[in-house]
Amino acid sequence: MTKILVFSLVSAEGLSRSGLELVAAAGQLREKLGDGIVQVALLGPDAESYGEMLIYHGADEVFVASSPELKGYKTDFILAVLEMATRRISPEVILFPADAVGGEIAPRLAYRLETGIVTDCVGFEVNTESGHIHWLRPVYGGKAMTFMVARGPVQIATFRQRAFEPLPEDSSRRGKVQALEVELEPALDRVSLVEEIREKVEGISLDEAEIVIGGGRGIGGPEGFPGLETLAQILEGAVGSSRPPADSGWVPHGKLIGQTGKILSPNLYIAIGISGAPQHMAGISSAKTIIAINKDEDAPIFKVAHLGVVGNWRQVIPALIQACRELVGD
């Protein structure tokens, strides 16, 4: 029976959505493999209160490490717990979110386990002849997709947010939630958090938004962005930007989408006044649907967009806001 272990961290905000997404991914992998068990290593102070929730969303077994030392960005402790859990549980596959913590821990764990890793994945297939898992990830800044195979005793992969939808809650599901007893030596903790700078997020955060509205240089200045915020509010989405608005201070840097900014996989991306440079598309190429609004019919973004409007956003956006308002009865 293939053991598929999902890493999930409980933060001050509670259980992250990415943990639930990865449980859904693990369930799909089990189906493709033909057998398996979906396990979760759930870490964080008071994490045990989320064990049942993971079972309701598709996990079979949850191992909880709720030591108070796991509070905050304690990656040395998290790594120590995961290494210990992995050696005890002996999973064949481990899935991580490709976020700040997962992106740091997963390669370090792979090194300790002397095994291969594929990062930044958005899907997978199983080769029926060899039984190998082929991990799907964007390459060349999102211009192409490739399948990769990792060699080694454990398959480790990190996944972009929103690559999978969490399964609906089913409170009739039963599974095992058990404590993972850990002793964390203070000497293990070699990196201290000096200061946490959090960007203030009003409404839905960019990482969690199902609908993202991106504004580019074509917006022309900071005064264009409130209109995009209005559209985002109506659609219950979030506003991001390409590099020029972030560099020019029209929007905070935390809004930057792309190679040097956020990598997102929303259901819908509306790119407004954005040309579609590879460095920008690297952050949004796995959006399920892309709509581009651009006055230049030859803008490269139209090559990747599923739907396009050739026009000046100053005319298109007010009409779109009006239509969306009518649609949602606002």
Ligand SMILES: Cc1cc2nc3c(=O)[nH]c(=O)nc-3n(C[C@H](O)[C@H](O)[C@H](O)COP(=O)(O)OP(=O)(O)OC[C@H]3O[C@@H](n4cnc5c(N)ncnc54)[C@H](O)[C@@H]3O)c2cc1C
């Ligand atoms: C190492 C490196 C890393 C980078 N990382 C990133 C990154 O992470 N993210 C990122 O975004 N960029 C990044 N860039 C910059 C990237 O190469 C592009 O320069 C940038 O994405 C262009 O932004 P833009 O599309 O908003 O602007 P432009 O390319 O200038 O495009 C503006 C678009 O707006 C349209 N437009 C103008 N006026 C209107 C109007 N009134 N109505 C409708 N459309 C209009 C124009 O037709 C044009 O297509 C990086 C570059 C380098 C070298």
